Amino acid sequence: MKKLTPLADALDHILERAQPMDVVESVRLQEALGRVLAAPVTSDIAVPGEDNSAMDGYALRAKDAGQALAVSQRIAAGAVPEPLTPGTAARIFTGATVPEGADAVAMQEDCVLNEGVITITADVREGQHIRRAGQDIQAGEQLLAPGRRLRPQDLGMLASVGVATVRVYRPLRVAILSTGDELLEPGQPLSPGKLYNSNRYTLQGLLQGLGMEVIDGGIVDDDAAGTREALSRAAASADVVITSGGVSVGEEDHVKDAVRSLGELGLWKLAIKPGKPLAFGHVQGTPFIGLPGNPSSVFVTFCLIARPYLLKRQGCAEIEPPSVRARADFSITRVGTRQEYLRAILSIDGEVMRVSVGENQSSGVLSAVSRSNVLAVIPPGMTVSPGDTVEVFLLDLLSG
Ligand SMILES: Nc1nc2c(c(=O)[nH]1)N[C@H]1C(S)=C(S)[C@@H](COP(=O)(O)OP(=O)(O)OC[C@H]3O[C@@H](n4cnc5c(N)ncnc54)[C@H](O)[C@@H]3O)O[C@H]1N2
Numbered sequence: 363m364k365k366l367t368p369l370a371d372a373l374d375h376i377l378e379r380a381q382p383m384d385v386v387e388s389v390r391l392q393e394a395l396g397r398v399l400a401a402p403v404t405s406d407i408a409v410p411g412e413d414n415s416a417m418d419g420y421a422l423r424a425k426d427a428g429q430a431l432a433v434s435q436r437i438a439a440g441a442v443p444e445p446l447t448p449g450t451a452a453r454i455f456t457g458a459t460v461p462e463g464a465d466a467v468a469m470q471e472d473c474v475l476n477e478g479v480i481t482i483t484a485d486v487r488e489g490q491h492i493r494r495a496g497q498d499i500q501a502g503e504q505l506l507a508p509g510r511r512l513r514p515q516d517l518g519m520l521a522s523v524g525v526a527t528v529r530v531y532r533p534l535r536v537a538i539l540s541t542g543d544e545l546l547e548p549g550q551p552l553s554p555g556k557l558y559n560s561n562r563y564t565l566q567g568l569l570q571g572l573g574m575e576v577i578d579g580g581i582v583d584d585d586a587a588g589t590r591e592a593l594s595r596a597a598a599s600a601d602v603v604i605t606s607g608g609v610s611v612g613e614e615d616h617v618k619d620a621v622r623s624l625g626e627l628g629l630w631k632l633a634i635k636p637g638k639p640l641a642f643g644h645v646q647g648t649p650f651i652g653l654p655g656n657p658s659s660v661f662v663t664f665c666l667i668a669r670p671y672l673l674k675r676q677g678c679a680e681i682e683p684p685s686v687r688a689r690a691d692f693s694i695t696r697v698g699t700r701q702e703y704l705r706a707i708l709s710i711d712g713e714v715m716r717v718s719v720g721e722n723q724s725s726g727v728l729s730a731v732s733r734s735n736v737l738a739v740i741p742p743g744m745t746v747s748p749g750d751t752v753e754v755f756l757l758d759l760l761s762g
C-alpha cells in the first residue's frame with residue numbers, strides 16, 4: 363500500500379500555493395462584519411477625549427471633601443463645563459466632562475444634599491471615579507492590523523474613534539459542485555438508491571460563515587462532457603472551485619479526468635480519518651480542491667485543509683484552527699495509523715473541560731457532526747483512557 367501523506371505535508375504544499383487576494387475595496391462599517399482588513403487602522407483621536415465622570419455624583423477637589431461644599435454648576439453629558447469654583451462642588455453625570463480644577467468625583471449615594479450644599483459621607487481619593495482622557499485609546503495608536511477578520515466588537519471600537527469606512531479585501535468567490543448520480547435535492551421525492559445532497563448545504567454554510575461568496579453549481583451531471591462543462595463554468599467565475607465526492611479510487615466518476623483535461627490534478631491519501639482521499643490542483647488556472655464525498659469527511663477536510671487555504675487567500679492573518687486541551691470521557695484502545703478527528707462534545711464541569719464522543723464515528727454519519735461542537739484530535743499510535751488529556755478543535759469558532 364502506498365504510504366499515507368501526513369496532513370502537515372499536504373497543508374504545506376497547499377498553503378505555499380495560496381496567494382493572498384489583492385482586490386481591495388472600501389465599505390461602510392455597517393457592511394464590514396466578517397470582512398478582512400486590507401490596511402491598518404489608526405486612531406486620529408483619543409478616547410475618551412477628555413477626563414469624564416464614571417458616576418452620577420459631584421465633582422470636587424479631593425482635599426475639600428471634609429467640608430460642606432456649595433453646588434456651583436450642573437454638568438450633563440455632552441456639555442462643556444466651566445472651571446470649578448474653588449471650595450465648591452459641581453453636580454455631574456456619568457460620561458460628563460470633569461471641570462478643570464476638580465480631581466475627584468464622589469458618587470451621589472455618598473453625598474447628602476441640603477439646600478444647594480453637599481456634605482460627603484465617605485472618603486474621597488484623588489482621581490476617584492474619573493475616566494482619564496485617552497485611557498481607552500491614544501491618538502495615533504494603531505488599533506487593528508491588516509489581516510484581521512472584523513468582529514462586532516471591532517466595529518464598535520472603530521466607530522468609537524469616528525472611523526466610518528474601512529479598506530477590506532473583496533470576499534473570495536468560491537464555487538461548490540456536488541458530484542454523484544445518487545444525489546437528489548431536498549424537496550424532491552426520494553427514490554430507491556438515491557439520497558439527499560447534504561454536502562452542498564454544509565459547504566455553503568461553512569463558506570458563508572467565513573464571509574465568502576458562494577457560487578453554487580448544484581449537482582454535476584455524471585457524464586464526462588457535463589462534468590467538464592460544469593467545472594469550466596465554475597472556474598471562470600470563481601477564485602476557487604471546491605467539489606465533493608469522486609476523489610477515491612472508483613471509476614464511476616468523471617471529476618478527476620475532467621480536472622486533468624482542463625488543468626492539473628494532484629491526488630493524496632492523507633493520514634487522517636475521516637478524509638483520506640483529497641485532490642488539489644487547478645481548472646484552467648483556477649485553484650481546485652476536491653473533497654471526499656462522505657459527509658463527515660467533507661466537514662473535517664474543509665475545516666482542516668480548505669479553511670486555512672481559503673483564509674490565507676482571503677488575506678486573513680490567523681488561519682490555524684483554534685484549539686484547547688480537555689479531559690477525555692472516552693477510551694480508544696485500538697491504535698490507529700491515521701490521525702483521527704472524532705466528532706465530539708465539549709462541556710465544562712466545574713473548572714474542568716471534558717470531552718465525550720458519540721459511538722458511531724463512521725464518515726457517513728452526519729448526525730454526529732451536527733451533535734458535536736469540537737473535533738477531538740487522536741494522533742496515530744495513541745490510545746486514550748478516560749481522564750487523559752486530548753486536544754480539541756473548537757468547531758463553532760471554526761465555522762464562524
Ligand atoms: N477501494 C477503496 N474505496 C474507498 C477508499 C479507498 O481508499 N479505497 N476510500 C474510502 C474513503 S476513506 C472515502 S472518504 C470515500 C471517498 O470517496 P469519494 O470522494 O470518491 O466520494 P463518493 O464515492 O462520490 O462518495 C462517498 C460517499 O459519500 C456520499 N456522498 C457523496 N456526495 C454526497 C453529497 N453531496 N451529499 C451526501 N452524501 C454524499 C456518497 O453517496 C457515498 O456514500 O471513498 C471510500 N472508498
Ligand code: MOO
Nearest residue numbers: 636637638659725
Ligand atoms: O476518509 Mo474516509 O473520509 O475515512 O471515510
